[in-house]
Amino acid sequence: MLGYRSMFIEFDPSVSIDRILREITLENDAFGASFEPQVRPADERFGDFQANGILPFAKKAGLNPRDLAQKLIGLLPHSDFWETSIAGPGFINFKLSPLFFKKWIEKFKNAESFRNAAEVKKPQKIVVDFSSPNTAKQMHVGHIRSTIIGESLARLFSFIGHEVIRDNHLGDWGTQFGILLFAIKKENISLEDLGTDPITKLENLYRMGNGWVKDDENKLVQAREELVKLQNGNPENLALWQKIKDISMDSFLGIYKMLGVQFDYSLGESFYKNKVEPVYEKLLHHQICVENAGALVVFHPEHKRFSKQPFIIRKSDGASNYASTDLATVEYRRKEWQSEQIIYVTDGRQRDHFEQLFMTVQKWFSKEKNICPILKHVWFGTILGEDNKAIKTRDGEPIKLIDLLNESIERAKALVVEKNPDLENSEVSRRAKIIGLGAIRYADLSQDRTLDYVFSWEKLLAMQGNTGPYLQYAVARIHSIFRKVGLKPNEIRISDYPPTSDSEKKLARKLLFFSGAIKQTIKELKPHFLGTYLYELTTEFSSFYSQNKVVVEENEIKFLRLILCARTLCVLEIGLDILGIETLQEM
Ligand code: ARG
Numbered sequence: 001m002l003g004y005r006s007m008f009i010e011f012d013p014s015v016s017i018d019r020i021l022r023e024i025t026l027e028n029d030a031f032g033a034s035f036e037p038q039v040r041p042a043d044e045r046f047g048d049f050q051a052n053g054i055l056p057f058a059k060k061a062g063l064n065p066r067d068l069a070q071k072l073i074g075l076l077p078h079s080d081f082w083e084t085s086i087a088g089p090g091f092i093n094f095k096l097s098p099l100f101f102k103k104w105i106e107k108f109k110n111a112e113s114f115r116n117a118a119e120v121k122k123p124q125k126i127v128v129d130f131s132s133p134n135t136a137k138q139m140h141v142g143h144i145r146s147t148i149i150g151e152s153l154a155r156l157f158s159f160i161g162h163e164v165i166r167d168n169h170l171g172d173w174g175t176q177f178g179i180l181l182f183a184i185k186k187e188n189i190s191l192e193d194l195g196t197d198p199i200t201k202l203e204n205l206y207r208m209g210n211g212w213v214k215d216d217e218n219k220l221v222q223a224r225e226e227l228v229k230l231q232n233g234n235p236e237n238l239a240l241w242q243k244i245k246d247i248s249m250d251s252f253l254g255i256y257k258m259l260g261v262q263f264d265y266s267l268g269e270s271f272y273k274n275k276v277e278p279v280y281e282k283l284l285h286h287q288i289c290v291e292n293a294g295a296l297v298v299f300h301p302e303h304k305r306f307s308k309q310p311f312i313i314r315k316s317d318g319a320s321n322y323a324s325t326d327l328a329t330v331e332y333r334r335k336e337w338q339s340e341q342i343i344y345v346t347d348g349r350q351r352d353h354f355e356q357l358f359m360t361v362q363k364w365f366s367k368e369k370n371i372c373p374i375l376k377h378v379w380f381g382t383i384l385g386e387d388n389k390a391i392k393t394r395d396g397e398p399i400k401l402i403d404l405l406n407e408s409i410e411r412a413k414a415l416v417v418e419k420n421p422d423l424e425n426s427e428v429s430r431r432a433k434i435i436g437l438g439a440i441r442y443a444d445l446s447q448d449r450t451l452d453y454v455f456s457w458e459k460l461l462a463m464q465g466n467t468g469p470y471l472q473y474a475v476a477r478i479h480s481i482f483r484k485v486g487l488k489p490n491e492i493r494i495s496d497y498p499p500t501s502d503s504e505k506k507l508a509r510k511l512l513f514f515s516g517a518i519k520q521t522i523k524e525l526k527p528h529f530l531g532t533y534l535y536e537l538t539t540e541f542s543s544f545y546s547q548n549k550v551v552v553e554e555n556e557i558k559f560l561r562l563i564l565c566a567r568t569l570c571v572l573e574i575g576l577d578i579l580g581i582e583t584l585q586e587m
Helices: 013-026 054-061 065-075 098-107 111-118 142-159 176-186 198-215 217-231 235-259 277-285 322-337 348-367 401-419 425-445 468-485 502-512 514-524 528-547 555-578
Strands: 039-041 049-051 082-087 091-096 125-129 163-167 290-292 295-298 311-314 341-347 374-380
Touching: 013 039, 013 049, 013 065, 054 065, 054 091, 065 082, 065 091, 098 502, 098 555, 111 514, 111 555, 125 142, 125 322, 142 163, 142 235, 142 341, 142 374, 142 401, 142 425, 142 514, 142 555, 163 322, 176 198, 176 217, 176 235, 198 217, 198 235, 217 235, 235 401, 235 425, 277 295, 277 311, 277 322, 277 348, 311 322, 311 348, 322 348, 341 348, 348 374, 401 425, 425 468, 425 528, 468 528, 468 555, 502 514, 502 528, 502 555, 514 528, 514 555, 528 555
Parallel strands: 125 163, 125 341, 341 374
Antiparallel strands: 039 049, 049 091, 082 091, 290 295, 295 311
């Protein structure tokens, strides 16, 4: 009758339980097609998964939920893979058997099989718009979150089979250029020889220029004139602007290379400067925007705040702005790339901008009967210093991102040398880079992105606790186990035994929840769900390892424990790679 046995071993066990429950209820008079099993992870004390669907279903049908739960359990054929029980008013608990764990471990044996299992049925074309610094300035600590979170989401989308386009929406057409061009000309600076750190020079020039225009109306007018000249395509200003952009890009690329981030496009705001006119026309035509004291603005009458707070899409002097380019950008990404989803990763202060942008785009696309991509704003909080204020240098300046990354590598070097005093210099540097950058990344990705977090060197580089080095160390430790037995992790055969001892079962159980962690991360676009899962897996592994000798006399026990090590390693390596964190075989 039911083909349930062969299909039961799924990457996500809750999917199989759901399917079986649907199968047996579909043709049963008491249930039928409208019954939703609602299978969720269960509290460990009661089981591994629970079906919560009985309660709402019974309520609707006016039936006693416990009786109904009893009936459903009666319908389930005997299985070697689980035990069931009823809890509370009508929840059904499923406790998976050691045999199930054994089969699951057998089936999901390497990165390839995990990847295949995690693949979505309908892959989408997803644009991830992230990092997106402004040119003429260097990247500061504030830019790290967008870069790290965006890259991790991009990796996760590809892992589950989506087609990802990484687009760096550079702020390369802003008002900063008026002041900068003015300063360059006034100081008679040649952009060809700015020395070894050209981006810092530019930034200092900008700061100087900013000081001048603040105190001097005349200079402010001159700076504005430079901007207008640039916007009108004056060749001299355009050439300078291009050079500034190249210098900025060079400095960004150094950081991206360190972080293993590669963009498919870096179109930036300037790319859209000639694409905004038609957008104004269309939005005017559809009566989505109105003229207001020379500016073009959008109100959303159905929205509490945005019925009064305008979304300015063209400034009163006729110039385009951040909003105009973002409107043109959505249109371009849909038309040229057929993107089905666009994810924007920026700090939380831009929430209004994106909410207004999305509402405007939805109205516009619906008027034209175009399919609107799914638009999501993935926003994050601020990195705080130990004084609980936005992190700064001692002189109150923003911290340069490159300095922060280098400091982390330097500090990691001390850790590596302490552990291996005789290691060759080049190997010390290689390991320090992986540990230092991993620590910074993990410190960010292990926090709920919507919260501010306090940056602390001691915490993020600690070898114990929820840190990058702790996870990397677990990976290295598992590798060392395999070095000792002289086998490769993927050479370990399946043992005759299923996981039996408490800590073996606990570790196996944790492995099964990998897919759940991925699912939740995708659902909320919050990488810390994956980070937390990896941390919990690591602690589960640590207790397994301290309670069980792996290399024992009895071969079947040895292979059971080795296979648990191998699968833990596999999940840790996949998970950390999704977070963008490199691992080491020795630490
Ligand atoms: N350049 C902007 C900033 O530094 C971020 C751009 C985000 N992307 C977008 N399409 N608006 O805040």
